[in-house]
Amino acid sequence: MNFNLLSTEIATALFGSVLLILSLVTGKDARRGLGHATLAGLLVLLLITFTQYGINSGGFSGTWILDDYAVFMKQVFIIAAILVVFAGKSYVEDFTGNCNEFYVLMVFALLGMMGMASAGDLITLYVSLETMTISFYILVAYNLTSGKSAEAGLKYLILGALSSAVILYGMSLVYGAAGTTLFAKMPPVSVASPVLLLGAVMLVAGFGFKIAAVPFHMWSPDIYEGAPTPVTAFLAVASKAAGFAAMLRVFLGGTPVAPDNWLGIIAVLAAITMIIGNLVAIPQTGIKRMLAYSSIAQAGYILVGLMAADPAGVNGVLFYSMIYAVANVGAFAVVIAVERATGSDEIAVFGGLWQRQPLLASVMTVCLLSLAGIPPMAGFVGKFLLFSAIMDQGIYWPAFIGFVMSMISVYYYLRVALVIWRDEPKDPAPIAVESGMRLAVMAALAVTVVLGVYPAVLSDLSLAAAKSFFGM
Amino acid sequence: MSNEAVYGIMFYLVSAVVLLSAVAAVTLRNLIHAALFLAISFVSVAGIYVLLHADFLAAVQVLIYGGAIPVLIAFGVMLTRTPGAAGSNPVNTKTYIWGLGITGALFAVIMLSLLKSKFAMQGLISKEPSIEGLARLMLGDFLIPFEFAAILLLAAMIGAIILARGGEAK
Amino acid sequence: MTIGLEHYLAVGAMLFCIGLYGVLTKRNAVAVLMGIELMLNSVNINLVAFNRFVAPADFVGQLFAVFVIVVAAAEVAVGLALVISIYRLRDSIHVDDLNLLKW
Numbered sequence: 005m006n007f008n009l010l011s012t013e014i015a016t017a018l019f020g021s022v023l024l025i026l027s028l029v030t031g032k033d034a035r036r037g038l039g040h041a042t043l044a045g046l047l048v049l050l051l052i053t054f055t056q057y058g059i060n061s062g063g064f065s066g067t068w069i070l071d072d073y074a075v076f077m078k079q080v081f082i083i084a085a086i087l088v089v090f091a092g093k094s095y096v097e098d099f100t101g102n103c104n105e106f107y108v109l110m111v112f113a114l115l116g117m118m119g120m121a122s123a124g125d126l127i128t129l130y131v132s133l134e135t136m137t138i139s140f141y142i143l144v145a146y147n148l149t150s151g152k153s154a155e156a157g158l159k160y161l162i163l164g165a166l167s168s169a170v171i172l173y174g175m176s177l178v179y180g181a182a183g184t185t186l187f188a189k190m191p192p193v194s195v196a197s198p199v200l201l202l203g204a205v206m207l208v209a210g211f212g213f214k215i216a217a218v219p220f221h222m223w224s225p226d227i228y229e230g231a232p233t234p235v236t237a238f239l240a241v242a243s244k245a246a247g248f249a250a251m252l253r254v255f256l257g258g259t260p261v262a263p264d265n266w267l268g269i270i271a272v273l274a275a276i277t278m279i280i281g282n283l284v285a286i287p288q289t290g291i292k293r294m295l296a297y298s299s300i301a302q303a304g305y306i307l308v309g310l311m312a313a314d315p316a317g318v319n320g321v322l323f324y325s326m327i328y329a330v331a332n333v334g335a336f337a338v339v340i341a342v343e344r345a346t347g348s349d350e351i352a353v354f355g356g357l358w359q360r361q362p363l364l365a366s367v368m369t370v371c372l373l374s375l376a377g378i379p380p381m382a383g384f385v386g387k388f389l390l391f392s393a394i395m396d397q398g399i400y401w402p403a404f405i406g407f408v409m410s411m412i413s414v415y416y417y418l419r420v421a422l423v424i425w426r427d428e429p430k431d432p433a434p435i436a437v438e439s440g441m442r443l444a445v446m447a448a449l450a451v452t453v454v455l456g457v458y459p460a461v462l463s464d465l466s467l468a469a470a471k472s473f474f475g476m
Numbered sequence: 477m478s479n480e481a482v483y484g485i486m487f488y489l490v491s492a493v494v495l496l497s498a499v500a501a502v503t504l505r506n507l508i509h510a511a512l513f514l515a516i517s518f519v520s521v522a523g524i525y526v527l528l529h530a531d532f533l534a535a536v537q538v539l540i541y542g543g544a545i546p547v548l549i550a551f552g553v554m555l556t557r558t559p560g561a562a563g564s565n566p567v568n569t570k571t572y573i574w575g576l577g578i579t580g581a582l583f584a585v586i587m588l589s590l591l592k593s594k595f596a597m598q599g600l601i602s603k604e605p606s607i608e609g610l611a612r613l614m615l616g617d618f619l620i621p622f623e624f625a626a627i628l629l630l631a632a633m634i635g636a637i638i639l640a641r642g643g644e645a646k
Numbered sequence: 647m648t649i650g651l652e653h654y655l656a657v658g659a660m661l662f663c664i665g666l667y668g669v670l671t672k673r674n675a676v677a678v679l680m681g682i683e684l685m686l687n688s689v690n691i692n693l694v695a696f697n698r699f700v701a702p703a704d705f706v707g708q709l710f711a712v713f714v715i716v717v718a719a720a721e722v723a724v725g726l727a728l729v730i731s732i733y734r735l736r737d738s739i740h741v742d743d744l745n746l747l748k749w
Contacts, residue, residue, distance in 0.1 A: 010620075017627060024634070065617040105634050112631040119624055127710050131621040134717045135628040141724050142635030145731065148642055154732040157639075161725050162678055166669055168721075169685040172714060173662060176689050180655075180696035183596055185706055198589035480648055487649045491657045498661055498684050502668030507677060514680050521687050524657070527649075528698045530708050533690075540715050545683065545722055552676045552726035556733040575670035583663040590655050595700050597651065609705040610712065618709060625716050632720035639727035642734055 009063045009070045012052050012078060013118055019045040020111035027104035039093040039440075042107040046086045053079050060472050062124055066188045069124040069253075072472035076322050076465065077121035077249040084242040084329045085114050090444035091337035092234025095344060099147065099232075106146060110238065113139035117246035121253075126175045126185040129250055133171075133214075136246060137164050140239060144231040156230025163223045167213035174206030187257045204266045207254060208273065214247035215303045217273050218280040228296035233343055236292060237336035240299045241329045248306055248321060252473070256313055270311050275405050277304030282409045286416045291339050292349050294416065295332070298375060301413060302328055308402045309390040316393035318470035323463055324386035327374065327455065331383060334371040334448025337441060338364045345435040351420055356429025361437060365424050367445040372417040374452045377410045382455035389463070483527070490523035507553050515546040532607040654695035661688035673740045675732075679725045686718045 007014070023045065027038060056075045062068060089107070096106050112135060119132025141164065145157025175185075181200045182190040209220060216224040228236045255266060281301030288294040306328075309320035339349060341364055346353045358365035374383035387410065391403035437445075455462055493516065500513040518541035525534035614622050661684055668681025690711040697707025 013620075017623070020627070024630075064620060067617055068620055105638060109631060109635065112627055115627060116624070119620070127618055127706070127713055128621045128624070130710075131624045131628065131713055131717065134721075135624050135631065138628060138635070138717075138720055138724055139631045141728070142631070142639065145639060145728055148639070148731065149735075151732070151735045154728065154735050158675060158725075158728045158732050161721070161728055162669075162675065162682075165679070165682045165721050165725070166685075168717075169662075169665075169682055169689065172686065172689040173692070176658075176692035176696065176710075179693065179707060179710070180595060180700055181593065183701040185710065197593040199593035199595075202586065202589040484649050487653060491653075494657065495660055495664065498664045501684070502664055502672070502677075502681055507674060510677065510680065514683070517684070518687065521691065524654070524691055525694055528654070528694045530694045530698070530711075533694060533708050533711055536712060536715060537690075540719055541683075541687070544719060548722055548726055549676060549680065552679075552729055555730050556676070572671050575667055578670060579663040579667040582666065583659060586659040586662070587656065590652065590659065595651060595696075597699055598702055606705055606708060610709055613705055613709050614712075621713060625713060628717065629720055632724050636723045636727040639724070639731045642731055 006061070006063060008056070008059060009061065009068060012049065012056060013115060013122075015049055015052055016111060016115045016118060019049065020108055020115060023111060024105070024108045027108060030104070036093075036097065038104060038107055039089060039096065042089050042111070043086065045111075046082055046089065050079065050082045050086065053082065062188075064124075066186045067123070067125045067128050069122055069257075072469040073252075073318070073322070074122040074249075076469035077245065077325070078118050080245050080322075080325050080329050081114055081117045081121075081242045083326070084238065084245070084333055085110060087330070087333040087337065087444050087448065088234050088238045088241075090440045090447075091333065091340055092232075092237070093440045094438060095232065095234050095340050098344070103146075106143070109139045109143050109146075113143065113238070114242070117242055117249075120246045121249040123250065123253060124187055126179060126187075126254075129253065130172065130175065133246075133250060134168065136243060137168065137214075140164075140235075140243060143235045144227060144239070146235065147232045150230075152230040153232060156227045159223060159230075160227045163213070167210045167220070170206050170213075171210030174203045174210060177203030177206070187253065204255075205269065208266065208269050211247055211251045211254070212273060215244050215251070215306075216300050217303050217307065218277040218300065221277070221281070221300045224300060225293045225296040228299075229290060229292045229349075233292070233336060233340045233349075236296075237333050237340075240295070240336070241332050244299065244303060245325045245329060248310070248325060251310065252318065252321065255310070256318070256473070267311055267313060270307055271402065274304050274307035274311055274402055277301065277307060278405055278409045279304075282413045282416075285413070288416075289351055290349050291351050291354070291420070294351065294420070295335060295339070298413065298417070299328075299332060301409065302332075302375065304409075305387060305390055305406055308394055308406055311399075311402060312390075312393040312397060314393065314397070315467070315470045315474055315476065316389070316396060318473050319463070319467045320386070320390035320393045322466040322469055323389050323459075326462060326466070327382045327386040327452070330448050330451045331371040331374040331381075334367055334445055334452065335375070337444045337448065338368040338371075341435060341437060341441055341445075346431075351423055353430075354420060354423050355427035356432070357424040357435075359429055359432060361435040363437060363442070363445065364435065367449045368424060369421045370449055370452055372421055374456070376414045376417040378414070380453070380456050382452050382459065385456060385459040385463070486523075487527055490520050490527065493517075493520040494524065508550075511546060511549050511553060514549070515542060518542055518545070530606055532605075532610055651695055651699040654691060654699075658688045658691040658695065661685075661691065675729050675740070676726070679722060679729075683718060683722065686714055690714055 060071045116132045116136030123129035141161045147153035213220040285297035309317040374381035377383045377387040497513040497517040501510045504510040522534040522537040665681045665684030672678050693707040693711045
């Protein structure tokens with residue numbers, strides 16, 4: 005038994021437990037220390053993942069797979085967590101009552117995501133998926149004195165449990181049709197039996213909920229608005245990436261559904277997700293709801309890469325997940341800073357932000373431009389990889405829809421930028437940015453710009469990871 | 477009576493109890509009564525497991541679904557008491573009709589695809605007691621989900637305590 | 647007529663739909679959770695039946711069902727804690743009274 009296969013997960017579980025003990029023995033005045041401890045631990049975890057590249061093997065009779073693909077995805081989750089903790093530390097310290105367990109639950113959610121990226125069978129996938137979601141139910145409701153937060157938590161729990169039940173029913177049908185839960189052992193079929201098709205539809209519906217694809221997206225704007233903003237950022241970025249990681253494992257790595265059938269379902273899902281997500285984002289007046297709809301649309305772009313179902317497509321998914329994670333957390337970090345200073349999340353309060361805090365204003369603008377896919381930013385490269393993967397297969401319409409909808413998305417992203425740079429501030433007092441927040445937004449800014457100009461740094465890594473996914 | 481006939485009668489009896497009490501659980505207007513029928517439904521699902529030779533699972537079902545979960549639900553009902561139990565479980569009149577429609581349509585789709593499919597049936601093998609096989613899987617090939625489940629329970633326990641205790645006002 | 651796989655799957659499908667009906671029509675959050683529990687039980691019936699008839703060589707289906715029970719118990723615990731927390735803040739646990747967010 006090679007412990008190297010599990011070293012990241014063992015370290016994460018240990019780290020979470022140590023953090024739990026620390027949060028019990030330290031008093032309320034030690035909150036800042038806990039945030040720093042979390043950051044240090046996450047950085048160590050990130051370093052550990054770098055030793056895991058190139059292992060490319062499985063364990064436990066195939067229920068656990070550690071390929072470069074899994075390692076890359078784990079790095080996306082860890083980087084998102086690091087940025088969220090940097091940006092959200094003081095937000096969390098503002099919580100009344102016990103805030104200490106917040107970081108513990110975040111680490112456990114992270115552990116669940118890691119399991120999703122490495123799962124080689126349905127049982128491992130399901131249990132790690134639930135480890136992530138149950139931690140998120142609690143995190144969403146973590147603002148214990150706010151009715152909004154509790155309401156968001158309950159809604160997320162009811163809809164999340166419902167979607168889990170649907171995923172499970174689909175999994176039971178797949179198990180019945182294939183006779184095994186191991187992805188690697190599922191027999192390939194050319195013509196899907198009705199029960200397999202039904203199972204696949206239920207899996208798509210359930211995972212569609214987890215990644216907030218239209219028409220299973222209705223929960224996300226509400227939950228994003230009600231949840232504490234750092235949790236929203238983590239939910240929008242890491243849990244969505246984990247959903248994609250699991251979807252790729254299930255559909256490209258195993259399920260013996262005839263590809264034509266389910267690729268058709270994914271194509272329809274991708275198209276309506278891109279269209280509805282972008283169109284509904286336009287009239288939003290709250291920044292969190294706007295970013296919620298924008299992240300629905302982003303899920304649609306990533307689905308196009310899934311549709312390609314080849315190394316180029318997976319490469320696009322991986323590259324874009326990283327870029328999306330950094331840019332989205334960057335945008336949410338600015339929202340956190342402005343929300344703490346003004347107490348509101350309306351787009352209007354961003355008026356004249358560049359006079360109040362030029363750093364936040366530039367980061368927000370760059371991140372939004374990257375999300376919109378404007379050329380010098382990294383988001384453009386990501387979209388290019390996703391769309392060219394599907395166009396190489398001679399299918400042009402998803403790329404066309406994606407292109408048109410990206411143009412439309414520029415409108416609502418730039419509207420925020422316009423408010424920031426053109427409007428006069430209602431309250432000219434400068435917004436203070438503490439050191440953690442400064443680090444988070446500067447990192448997001450640097451990554452977004454550097455990878456836009458010089459994408460090979462990341463795309464070489466993601467291409468190797470995508471090839472390892474297909475065993476190449 | 478042949479063994480097969482007895483098995484058939486048992487199956488129909490147990491399934492009828494499961495389904496009828498489940499219907500009662502989702503239609504009754506009194507939440508306490510609904511929870512009671514839910515417990516009956518759960519316990520008779522254990523009967524189905526016995527018919528399927530899953531003895532360990534039947535025991536787990538009785539312990540968790542017959543004991544722990546109904547108690548939790550009863551606590552949930554009592555701690556959030558609404559005046560009088562009689563109307564404590566109202567049906568949402570707006571969604572009543574399309575709720576019936578959606579579930580009916582889904583049932584038809586599931587049954588159609590189940591009946592149209594062929595499963596790779598294998599002869600029934602009587603084997604070692606299931607508890608031994610389960611233990612071997614749980615601590616062998618499926619050790620990782622087993623460990624993840626431990627973390628999951630820890631997270632759920634922490635969360636339940638934090639949420640139920642609530643925060644202090646500022 | 648012998649009782650076969652289809653009979654068990656039919657019971658599972660019916661139970662799933664009954665649970666879904668409960669989720670769709672109930673106003674009380676506790677009742678909605680009860681419906682979800684019924685759905686999870688139907689999945690377990692499916693898994694155990696498939697294990698018995700399609701893949702009897704090992705106990706993977708039963709093991710899956712054990713994990714589903716574990717997760718379901720954790721979910722109910724967190725769900726009821728949330729219900730209590732929201733009741734404390736809002737004095738109501740009816741799903742359609744939850745309207746601070748637009749839903």
